[in-house]
Amino acid sequence: MRTRTALAAGAAAVLIALGSVVTVAAAGGRESAAAPAVPAADSADAGFARYMAVHHQQAVEMSFLVRDSTDDEEIRTLAYDIANTQANQRGMMLGWLDLWGLPKVSSDGPMAWMGMRSEPGKDGALMPGMATKAELDRLRKTEGEAAEILYLRLMTAHHKGGIHMAEGCVSACEVEAEHRLAKGMVEAQQSEIDLMAELLRKRGVRE
Structure with a gap:
C-alpha cells in the first residue's frame, strides 16, 4: 500500500512540477532573456535533473531494502520518508526532462555538468x-x-554526495523551479544527516 501511495504521489508531483516549469517560463523568474526557458542538453539544469534522478533511485532502493530487514520503527519510518520524498523528486526531474525534450542519459557522464571527472570511482561508485x-x-x-x-x-x-550535487545546481541552474528544489534538497538532506548521526549514536556507533 505504501508503495502504491508513493507512486501516486510521485505522479502528482510530476504534474505539479511540470506546471511550475511552464508557469516560471511564462512569468520570467530566473529564465531571463539571457537564459532560455528550455535548457541546453549539456546545461547544469539538464545534468542535475538527469543524474540526480539516478542518485535518488539508489536511495529509494536502499530504503526499501532496510525497511524489509528490520522491525525498528524509527528506521522504518526514516526509510519510508526518504523513499517517498526521493521517489517524488525523481519523478519531478524526469518530468522536466520530458517537458524539455531532452534525453535522460548523456555520453558526457554523470558529473560533467559540474565540471568534474565523470568516470566511476575506483570503488565502483x-x-x-x-x-x-x-x-x-x-x-x-x-x-x-x-x-x-x-x-x-x-x-x-x-x-553528503547528494548535497554536493544539489549545491552545484544551486550555483549553476537557471530554471527557478529546479533551483528551488535543489536548495530544498540541501536543507532537508542535511537535517536527515543530523538525524542519522543521532540514530547511530543510539546504537553505540560513530558515523
Missing part, C-alpha cells in the same frame, strides 16, 4: 556518495541492527 554494488549486496544480506547501522552509514554518505 557512479557518483559522489553512491553505494557500490558490493555495498548494496551486503545490505541485501544483512538484517536487524547490523542492517540499520549499515543503512545509516550508507545513506549518510549518499546524502
Whole structure:
C-alpha cells in the first residue's frame, strides 16, 4: 500500500512540477532573456535533473531494502520518508526532462555538468556518495541492527554526495523551479544527516 501511495504521489508531483516549469517560463523568474526557458542538453539544469534522478533511485532502493530487514520503527519510518520524498523528486526531474525534450542519459557522464571527472570511482561508485554494488549486496544480506547501522552509514554518505550535487545546481541552474528544489534538497538532506548521526549514536556507533 505504501508503495502504491508513493507512486501516486510521485505522479502528482510530476504534474505539479511540470506546471511550475511552464508557469516560471511564462512569468520570467530566473529564465531571463539571457537564459532560455528550455535548457541546453549539456546545461547544469539538464545534468542535475538527469543524474540526480539516478542518485535518488539508489536511495529509494536502499530504503526499501532496510525497511524489509528490520522491525525498528524509527528506521522504518526514516526509510519510508526518504523513499517517498526521493521517489517524488525523481519523478519531478524526469518530468522536466520530458517537458524539455531532452534525453535522460548523456555520453558526457554523470558529473560533467559540474565540471568534474565523470568516470566511476575506483570503488565502483557512479557518483559522489553512491553505494557500490558490493555495498548494496551486503545490505541485501544483512538484517536487524547490523542492517540499520549499515543503512545509516550508507545513506549518510549518499546524502553528503547528494548535497554536493544539489549545491552545484544551486550555483549553476537557471530554471527557478529546479533551483528551488535543489536548495530544498540541501536543507532537508542535511537535517536527515543530523538525524542519522543521532540514530547511530543510539546504537553505540560513530558515523
